Amino acid sequence: MIPPGLIISAPASGTGKTTVTLGLLAAWRAAGLAVQPLKSGPDYIDPAFHRAASGRMSVNLDSWAMSAERIAGLIGVAEAADLILAEGSMGLFDGVAQRGEAGTGASADLAALTGWPVVLVLDVSGQAQSAAAVALGFAAMRPEVTLAGVVLNRVASPRHEALVRAGMAAAGITVFGALPRNPGIAVPERHLGLLQAEETPELGRIIAEAGAFVAANIDLAALRAAAGATRLAAGAALPVVPPGQRIALARDAAFSFV
Numbered sequence: 001m002i003p004p005g006l007i008i009s010a011p012a013s014g015t016g017k018t019t020v021t022l023g024l025l026a027a028w029r030a031a032g033l034a035v036q037p038l039k040s041g042p043d044y045i046d047p048a049f050h051r052a053a054s055g056r057m058s059v060n061l062d063s064w065a066m067s068a069e070r071i072a073g074l075i076g077v078a079e080a081a082d083l084i085l086a087e088g089s090m091g092l093f094d095g096v097a098q099r100g101e102a103g104t105g106a107s108a109d110l111a112a113l114t115g116w117p118v119v120l121v122l123d124v125s126g127q128a129q130s131a132a133a134v135a136l137g138f139a140a141m142r143p144e145v146t147l148a149g150v151v152l153n154r155v156a157s158p159r160h161e162a163l164v165r166a167g168m169a170a171a172g173i174t175v176f177g178a179l180p181r182n183p184g185i186a187v188p189e190r191h192l193g194l195l196q197a198e199e200t201p202e203l204g205r206i207i208a209e210a211g212a213f214v215a216a217n218i219d220l221a222a223l224r225a226a227a228g229a230t231r232l233a234a235g236a237a238l239p240v241v242p243p244g245q246r247i248a249l250a251r252d253a254a255f256s257f258v
Contacts, residue, residue: 002075004227005084005116006148007040009092009107011134015123016153016179018046018187019210021087025053026211027220028083036078040107041089049187050087053207061086063103063110064096071102071113072232083227086110092118092138092145108145115231117148119176119223125154129167136171148226149174151218154181176226177218185210 008021021037028035037050037058042065047058059074066074078084088107095104103109111118120138124131131152139147150173155161161178168175185206214220 002078002230002233003036003081003083004229005038005078005086005114006223006227007086007088007107007111007116007118008121009088009111009118010121010123011138012091015121017087017121018049019185020121020151020153020179020214021046021085022049022053022187022207023185023210023214024085024218024220024223025050026207027215027218028085028224029054030211030215031220033083033224034081035083035085036081038075038078038084038086039089040086040110041105043089046087049203049207052203053211056081061110062105063113064100064105067101068113068232071110075114075230075232083224084116084230086114086116088118092120093141108142111146112142112144113232115146115228117146117226117228119148119226120150121153122150123154124152124160124164125156125181128160128163129170131164132167132171132173135168135173139173146228147173148223148228149176151176152178155179156181174222174226176223177214179213179217182213185213 008017010017025035025037035054036056037054039047039058039060042060042062047060050058059077061071061074093106093108095106095109102113120135122131122134135150150168152164152175155178165175187206
């Protein structure tokens with residue numbers, strides 16, 4: 001049986017999706033839960049971090065390149081887990097211009113296909129009650145995509161948090177937690193995006209601190225309760241037709257972007 005799931009998304013890149021995802025994976029793992037990580041889109045960097053935090057292989061789900069049947073087959077990897085946690089890519093509705101196999105590649109397409117509610121990570125630095133307008137717009141954009149609530153990131157002070165929460169309450173948006181500014185647990189980046197897991201010597205410390213940080217500032221029980229039943233029935237994994245008779249795969253200190 002496929003467990004319920006959540007999608008961690010955001011309005012844009014750089015808001016803290018990966019840090020929040022890693023923190024949740026580490027916190028739930030420490031609590032004894034088996035959480036299956038997934039990644040929306042073809043990104044190969046984030047899944048390596050997911051595996052380090054959860055102890056489970058993360059799988060890419062790409063609605064542009066994959067059919068609904070193939071996605072259903074890949075979701076079958078979660079059958080023995082307690083919960084599915086999928087990390088989105090870029091902003092929630094960001095995809096390509098032309099629809100592919102099952103969507104545009106946007107995280108919202110994956111949410112609509114699977115039925116998993118979205119948790120929006122909001123960088124609230126430089127704003128207060130106005131953050132609720134952002135959340136409300138995301139909640140209303142596509143009726144078939146459910147917004148479970150938000151996690152406030154980069155909160156400056158208790159007063160700042162109270163102001164943002166007041167705006168969210170007035171808009172009817174659930175707040176699962178508020179994360180104070182903490183640059184010490186940020187995953188290192190470069191021009192292409194995040195550094196790869198194998199290139200991050202302090203990864204163990206970052207994941208441990210992210211797990212403790214998230215557990216202290218997010219209502220994990222409420223977040224787990226917000227997970228939605230998986231709409232896709234797990235299918236048999238579809239075989240991939242080999243492109244040739246022999247494939248060489250390089251994976252070492254010099255090349256590991258796979």
